Amino acid sequence: MVTRELKVYNRAGIHARPAASIVKTANKYQSELYLEKESMKINGKSIMGIITLGATHQSTITMICEGPDEQQMADAIQTLFENRFEE
Amino acid sequence: MPDFTVLELLDLDLKQHNHLQLSCIAGRTGLSRKITTSKISRPGLPLSGFFDEFSNNSIQVFGRGEQVYLDKLESEQNLASIERLFSYDIPCCVFCDGGNPSDRVIELAEESGTSILKTDLLSSDFSRRLYQTLDEVFAPTQTIHGVFVEVYGIGVLITGESGVGKSETALELIERGHRLISDDTVKLRNISDNYLIGMGENPLLAHHMEIRGLGIINLANLYGVGAIRDRKQVQLSIHLEPWDSQKNYDRVGEATMEDTYLGISIPKVVIPVKPGRNIPVIIETAARNERLKKLGYYSAKEFDQSVLKWLESESARKMYYINEETL
Numbered sequence: 001m002v003t004r005e006l007k008v009y010n011r012a013g014i015h016a017r018p019a020a021s022i023v024k025t026a027n028k029y030q031s032e033l034y035l036e037k038e039s040m041k042i043n044g045k046s047i048m049g050i051i052t053l054g055a056t057h058q059s060t061i062t063m064i065c066e067g068p069d070e071q072q073m074a075d076a077i078q079t080l081f082e083n084r085f086e087e
Numbered sequence: 088m089p090d091f092t093v094l095e096l097l098d099l100d101l102k103q104h105n106h107l108q109l110s111c112i113a114g115r116t117g118l119s120r121k122i123t124t125s126k127i128s129r130p131g132l133p134l135s136g137f138f139d140e141f142s143n144n145s146i147q148v149f150g151r152g153e154q155v156y157l158d159k160l161e162s163e164q165n166l167a168s169i170e171r172l173f174s175y176d177i178p179c180c181v182f183c184d185g186g187n188p189s190d191r192v193i194e195l196a197e198e199s200g201t202s203i204l205k206t207d208l209l210s211s212d213f214s215r216r217l218y219q220t221l222d223e224v225f226a227p228t229q230t231i232h233g234v235f236v237e238v239y240g241i242g243v244l245i246t247g248e249s250g251v252g253k254s255e256t257a258l259e260l261i262e263r264g265h266r267l268i269s270d271d272t273v274k275l276r277n278i279s280d281n282y283l284i285g286m287g288e289n290p291l292l293a294h295h296m297e298i299r300g301l302g303i304i305n306l307a308n309l310y311g312v313g314a315i316r317d318r319k320q321v322q323l324s325i326h327l328e329p330w331d332s333q334k335n336y337d338r339v340g341e342a343t344m345e346d347t348y349l350g351i352s353i354p355k356v357v358i359p360v361k362p363g364r365n366i367p368v369i370i371e372t373a374a375r376n377e378r379l380k381k382l383g384y385y386s387a388k389e390f391d392q393s394v395l396k397w398l399e400s401e402s403a404r405k406m407y408y409i410n411e412e413t414l
Contacts, residue, residue, distance in 0.1 A: 048295060
């Protein structure tokens with residue numbers, strides 16, 4: 001299990017497009033992805049779930065990857081956050 | 088648990104029959120104080136000067152009696168106890184029955200930064216509603232991945248890994264006239280360790296659904312107000328999983344499985360999915376079956392009973408024949 005803290009750098013926060021790119025990236029891997037914010041823990045492979053997190057600019061999200069390719073998945077998602085979802 | 092302040096209590100969007108009808112009349116600076124417990128205090132004893140075991144972190148509800156007593160104290164120029172009450176970090180004071188505190192009390196409240204709220208409800212009615220509201224606010228919650236629909240009046244929680252077809256199943260159920268409460272993320276609330284309430288995580292985003300190939304759709308607009316619901320008790324859990332030919336699925340339905348969320352057990356049904364199986368119909372049937380069970384009729388057991396009865400009569404008849412042959 002890989003747990004990392006991620007920060008939302010893009011101005012608009014996580015809206016539909018970034019959420020879709022997270023799901024698209026996550027679906028390339030077999031591992032399970034969970035995102036946690038405050039008391040919410042959602043499945044990172046679902047667009048509606050990620051949007052409901054309400055992740056605004058500068059907020060912190062805990063990422064949990066679990067499975068055979070968890071390391072690669074965690075790296076890919078982290079890069080996505082650091083690249084501001086190419087926005 | 089995020090902080091719950093007095094201001095949030097005022098802002099709660101409650102339905103008519105449990106509306107608190109609160110308004111702030113003094114001490115606005117105190118509105119940012121946190122409410123940390125669902126307990127309510129009637130400050131009769133503290134007003135008379137007895138502060139042992141005073142629950143200073145609960146909301147202080149002033150009923151008719153407390154208000155009259157307060158007036159009497161004021162006429163005797165003896166407001167030391169209310170001053171002392173305000174010196175504690177109490178979340179807020181509520182004056183019920185539409186009563187108004189005197190100017191002096193309001194002054195003291197402003198000085199200490201304690202907010203005073205007012206309601207037209209009777210103190211007994213207000214206490215009941217406040218208990219109910221706070222119970223829900225402080226109820227343990229859990230967010231799970233699944234779809235929550237109401238089928239024939241039964242709250243059905245559909246779970247299963249992503250891609251198994253939860254949303255498509257829910258869509259078909261809505262098409263058949265059932266209601267959607269939440270898609271994808273369901274917030275569960277344990278209400279006084281008694282039952283579970285399920286709702287959408289965010290009322291602004293509720294009733295939207297993601298269907299692969301279509302994207303995000305708004306069910307309330309597409310199917311109208313009859314197809315949605317805000318919240319519902321969770322009464323049945325349905326788990327969808329890809330068909331596994333190695334696994335033995337329940338064929339009789341006599342054993343009951345259970346799912347436990349937040350310490351509350353709910354009957355559970357596991358439905359294997361494979362192309363050609365009409366899952367919505369199976370879920371509808373499971374919901375009907377659950378209703379029957381609530382009425383005291385247990386299909387699988389009744390069936391078994393009648394089989395046993397039939398076997399008994401059959402074997403009795405056979406015995407009769409055997410006896411005839413041996414004669």
